[in-house]
Amino acid sequence: MTPETHTIEGGFSRRGFLGRLAGGSTAALVGLTDTRTAFAGTLQSVRATGADGRSDGGYWEKVRKQFMLEDGFAYLNTGTLGPTPRPVWEAMNEYWRLMAVNPNENSAVFQNHVEQIRTKVAAFVGATPDEIAITRNTTEGNTILCQGLDLAPGDEILITAYEHASNRETQMRHAKRRGLVVKEVQFPMPPANPQVIIDAFAAAITPKTRVMHFGNPLGGYGCIMPAKQLADLAHSKKILCFVDGAHATGMFQFSLKEWGVDGFACNSHKWLCGAAGAGVLFVKRDVQERVAPVMGIYRDEPAGARKYDQLSRRPWPTVMTFEDIIDFHTAIGSARIEARARALGEFVRTGLAAIPKVKIYTPMDPAMSCGTTTAGIDGVPGAQIREYLRQKYDTYVPGGSDRIRISTHYFNTFDQADRVIKAYRELASGVS
Numbered sequence: 001m002t003p004e005t006h007t008i009e010g011g012f013s014r015r016g017f018l019g020r021l022a023g024g025s026t027a028a029l030v031g032l033t034d035t036r037t038a039f040a041g042t043l044q045s046v047r048a049t050g051a052d053g054r055s056d057g058g059y060w061e062k063v064r065k066q067f068m069l070e071d072g073f074a075y076l077n078t079g080t081l082g083p084t085p086r087p088v089w090e091a092m093n094e095y096w097r098l099m100a101v102n103p104n105e106n107s108a109v110f111q112n113h114v115e116q117i118r119t120k121v122a123a124f125v126g127a128t129p130d131e132i133a134i135t136r137n138t139t140e141g142n143t144i145l146c147q148g149l150d151l152a153p154g155d156e157i158l159i160t161a162y163e164h165a166s167n168r169e170t171q172m173r174h175a176k177r178r179g180l181v182v183k184e185v186q187f188p189m190p191p192a193n194p195q196v197i198i199d200a201f202a203a204a205i206t207p208k209t210r211v212m213h214f215g216n217p218l219g220g221y222g223c224i225m226p227a228k229q230l231a232d233l234a235h236s237k238k239i240l241c242f243v244d245g246a247h248a249t250g251m252f253q254f255s256l257k258e259w260g261v262d263g264f265a266c267n268s269h270k271w272l273c274g275a276a277g278a279g280v281l282f283v284k285r286d287v288q289e290r291v292a293p294v295m296g297i298y299r300d301e302p303a304g305a306r307k308y309d310q311l312s313r314r315p316w317p318t319v320m321t322f323e324d325i326i327d328f329h330t331a332i333g334s335a336r337i338e339a340r341a342r343a344l345g346e347f348v349r350t351g352l353a354a355i356p357k358v359k360i361y362t363p364m365d366p367a368m369s370c371g372t373t374t375a376g377i378d379g380v381p382g383a384q385i386r387e388y389l390r391q392k393y394d395t396y397v398p399g400g401s402d403r404i405r406i407s408t409h410y411f412n413t414f415d416q417a418d419r420v421i422k423a424y425r426e427l428a429s430g431v432s
């Protein structure tokens with residue numbers, strides 16, 4: 001289904017949809033149709049030609065107006081939770097309303113739509129529908145990969161020293177219960193180049209290593225990993241390669257087929273800007289026998305990766321919204337969005353690099369970074385930088401310890417990115 005034809009009817013035939021909703025209220029049908037028509041119109045308006053990251057002729061302002069962020073407020077934390085654009089939020093509200101007016105029949109309609117969503121998500125990440133489970137978030141996907149894999153006591157798992165708790169703590173707890181060994185691969189941050197990371201993984205492999213599981217990009221640092229080379233290295237040693245892709249989806253373009261990894265987990269609520277509560281688990285076809293589901297409700301196991309999403313009742317409106325946000329994203333264009341996130345990120349990194357006492361943890365190399373920048377100032381706690389930006393510049397960033405993480409995405413502006421540079425300059429020179 002193309003974005004132009006994105007109507008709920010278009011997905012699983014208008015007649016079929018109306019037929020299935022016959023037990024629902026007429027008001028529900030009219031409301032849904034209106035919502036879908038408005039949504040399709042919005043997609044038309046955000047579609048553009050030629051707008052790059054920098055000189056946009058007003059295009060990005062138009063896109064920005066589709067978001068509900070307050071005027072003047074700079075939200076620079078897509079890395080935790082992206083804002084949902086209004087048309088997608090409106091569509092989701094309509095799905096929730098339908099759940100309320102006729103819970104059973106309308107949720108069955110949504111449930112019947114899942115295969116179409118699975119197909120769309122599969123195309124978006126470069127996989128086949130049989131390899132895709134619709135989960136609730138990255139953590140659920142990481143957990144299934146970790147707990148479902150057929151490992152034996154003494155087997156070793158490689159993660160990096162920079163993993164998010166979602167991967168690290170899941171691995172550590174499970175390893176403790178099962179007698180597995182988790183090794184944290186060490187390399188400097190930022191690494192000088194991708195080879196540094198590959199060499200560190202190669203050096204950590206032993207005859208007992210069974211799987212490597214790393215973030216790409218590493219969430220706290222925005223460091224893009226050499227996923228394909230690491231997958232090749234893993235396979236050359238008969239090791240599996242799993243990726244925590246919480247920050248990849250929606251930030252930059254990639255294809256799981258090209259990466260060649262065996263497992264991948266992500267969400268729709270960070271860089272894709274969907275609703276919190278829908279995610280993806282990819283398990284390569286020939287690895288599915290080795291990864292068991294952690295939940296099961298059907299007597300006959302569903303085919304392919306569907307066996308990993310047996311969740312019984314779930315918030316279907318959130319799942320439905322996954323498709324809408326992919327359509328919204330695709331209407332703008334993944335390449336255009338990546339270019340914009342990268343241009344804003346590079347603007348921040350270049351500006352910060354010129355300030356004495358600033359330490360940047362994110363690689364400057366464009367092949368290893370995109371919309372995330374993590375940086376600190378010698379002698380200034382991260383919490384102080386965070387509060388300074390919040391109070392003086394109406395800018396939200398997360399931060400603690402000795403640094404903050406700045407997420408710049410397509411709805412942000414260069415003016416907002418510049419606030420970060422100004423704040424760092426002021427704090428580094430002792431003004432606060």
Ligand SMILES: Cc1ncc(COP(=O)(O)O)c(C=O)c1O
Nearest residue numbers: 137138139164166215219246267
């Ligand atoms: C690298 C990384 N992995 C996993 C997660 C958890 O993501 P989710 O909320 O989708 O479970 C995060 C959240 O910030 C993250 O940064």
